[in-house]
Amino acid sequence: MRGIKGILFDKDGTLVDFQATWFAIGEMMALKAADGDQERAKALMESAGYDFAAHCFKADSVFAAGTNADIVELWYPAASTAERAAMVRHFDEVTAEEGAAKAVALPGSKDALASLHSAGFRLGVATNDSTGGAEKTLLSLGVAQMFDAAYGYDAVANPKPAPDAIHAFSDLTGLKPSEIAMVGDNRHDLEMAKAGGALAIAVLSGTGTRESLTPMADVVLDSIADLPAYLAREA
Template sequence: MMQALPPERLKAIRAVVFDKDGTLIDFDRTWFSVSWTLAKRSADGDEDHARLLLDLGGYDWNAQRFRANSVIAAGTVEDIVSLWHPDLGEAGMRVLVDDFNQFAAEEGARSAVAIEGLHETLVALRAMGYRLGIATNDSEAGAHAAARALDIDSLFDLVIGYDTAARPKPHPEPLLYFVEKLGLEPHELAMVGDNLHDLETAHAAGAGLAIGVLSGNSPREILEPHADIVLESIAELPRLLAR
């Protein structure tokens, strides 16, 4: 049974901002091959070293999935490059970040697998009058590329990458940027995501609702203490907000 929320809190919501990977897109099915290729490139083709890098980034080889809140699951490309290449200077870091971003945008879009009911859910929310956005720790270009590949880009009012606002999630800036651009107040916003940093962003920005979803990397027991409500996936949002 869906958990009850006070009607006044639901009524105040005018916009919904989504994390991308694990929330709109199946994280493991989309990002394993991309991450594995980047790890092998970082390891100069040494597959044993690449396996260690991917493990360090958060891939559980036994479970065959990324760990909740790991660097690859929750961090930015800059975080991944810093983890895998800690001795790079600033100039080398910037070159490699740009290279990773370009590859991730192209291959992430090509590999993108939608969460079940994605398009129908977004169309339903638009029909209900909600403004929609994406706040991701992927690049803004990468987020747009994936959204275009899934034919949902036109359903969003604003797409925010780690390189859009002053600081990425879990800082509040992505959501504060969203409400400023759309002329809203933070309490009129619901943030939806599959990792703790999404919920932390919601709380830091003073969002009206912090909604966890179980479609990504984090189990209920991790999300529930920090969420106003935990849903199986975004497909439950229209019914929740219709209350």
């Protein structure tokens, strides 16, 4: 843990309450894909990872871990390449606007970010949402000024779990990957950290569980509210 100077955060489930923010948006998108058919829309939601019995998104599902391109591929299997590209652009626009407008910050996240920023940590976001969606959400939450960069799936050649965003953040800040911590609530966040040579910090505030995250994590915390105190203890 010694020597950590920069922190990359996943967005949904780490900074933002995933369930509170995304169910209504996902349902709206699924209903559109199903041409208004409620039962088909429900089936699409389930296929992408929503558990209606438990009222939550499943860990590491397409919804929890994938990109809009992954969702379009799943929901529109018969679409042509051009049609999918157009639909991805549409999904990016909708999720950027709606995700920012409906973003619910996780308890303690803003105070934690302020503490880390004041302590001199370089902060960034690495998400499989679009870059525009990430930037709009940070502005909506009132924390954008604390971040050096936001990397969406469309800002790098290869999205999570590839380590491209770690390399980009390293290049931007001049920090070594070993001086960077990646914080997230799904396995792909931790896989990205391992692939990029960064510290893998799991949080239990999103869709991941202790059982799913512990095998890949260097550290498991309840949420990023615990991060400033943990880093201070380990400094």
